[in-house]
Amino acid sequence: MGILEVKNVGKRFGGLQALGDVNLSIAENSVHAIIGPNGAGKSTLLNCLVGKLIPDTGSVMFDGQSVLGRKPYEINQMGISRVFQTPEIFGDLSVMENMMIPCFAKRDGSFKPNVFINMLKDREIVERAEHMLEEMNMSDKRHMHAASMSRGDKRRLEIGMCLSQEPRLLLLDEPTAGMARADTNNTIDLLKQIKEERNITIAIIEHDMHVVFSLAERITVLAQGTPLVEDTPDNIKGHPKVREAYLGETQEAA
Template identity: 40%
Template sequence: MALLETRDLTKEFGGLRALDRVNIAVERGELVSLIGPNGSGKSTLINTITGMLEPTAGDITYAGTDLVGMKPFEIAQLGVGRSFQTASIFPELTVSENVEVAAFAAEHDSFSVNFFRRRDAYDEVRERTDHILETIELDAKAEETAEALPYGDKRRLEVAIGLATGPDLMFMDEPTAGMSPGETEMTVSLIRELLEDWGMTIFLVEHDMDVIFDVSDRIFTLHEGQVIARGPPEEIRDDPAVREAYLGGEEA
């Protein structure tokens, strides 16, 4: 059974069909990417799966559980995470405090007040925070104030905050957007580490095709809300429908 599966997932905004009967399946441990021109429905797909948007029709199952109708925090508790946008960073807290807050929030949701009564609760959160900051290579900046970080470090702090909730499946929406080549390279090696050492499953939305073709096991291509191609990178690269979608659009 696939870890995540959508069946005929459809999302309409008024008269606009942003997702049109999308069927995708993600296996545990793989890295799948979602590509497609601007406005093709990529963010809408992530937002619908993670409970930020309610689908108009269709099913979503995660590890056999029906996600439709669940609240975002309930879906997060099942092990579905996402790397948040900058809005989720507390600018005046330090890097490590930001991760600790997220880790505590996750525990609070799942174990309620009992977690805070346990004497070792803080040690556990600290340990998890240290491990995350090491992985993300922000350990040297753990005590720096978040707002003082350069852009690339802020983006990686978002990933760290996403990891603090302990997800099995992580959605990343354009993690390298606006990054320098060096920062992009760092993010790619981070993604590899999450896959190989942490055993995570990753669902990536990304505009940088070099990154996509480099890290993906499989790629889904969306065009006007429909999946027009799916397969390993070498197939997608030469797929005429994918080329047409990109070259035919105004944004290409």
């Protein structure tokens, strides 16, 4: 029984069957990659997990509780954090403030009208945020405008923000998309380090095979809205069906 159990999930957009009949089980404390060609339904599946979309059929259970019908903020409060394809951070705010917001959300819940507290005097939150920035090696950037950072730093901040909430499941949607090689490698190292240091389950959707094979312990291959195979990276590499559907062309590209 995995921490995330996806059973018979289907989603249709008008005439397009985006997800057919997806069954997926992600084991606790593993790194599970979901790969597949464009249009395979990876992002749709992810959106069904975080409450952005509600599947037409099937069930999604996180730690024994259904996530279906819950709002994204409720699902986050259950312990699922999501990293987006383009880093979603608070660009107008400073790096420190960016880090303080998830700390507040983790401690105070989804809404707290604490109007008469000076946020900088909240030692617990400030220390927590400073600690997280240190872990992310971003302490020197704490006063920077988040929008003015490089893409790699934004990604690092976004991951740090997610981790500050101590999620049990971290969902990453193409975390290295549009990144320079150096930034990609930094991100891989960061994720490896997270994996080693924390009790956390990571589900990753990725195009870049280099990233997938450096990180994943299990891989699910999606094609045309249904899982084709699920196996270890070594077996996936040699799997004839996968080569045919997907890997053949991208391995040459990568």
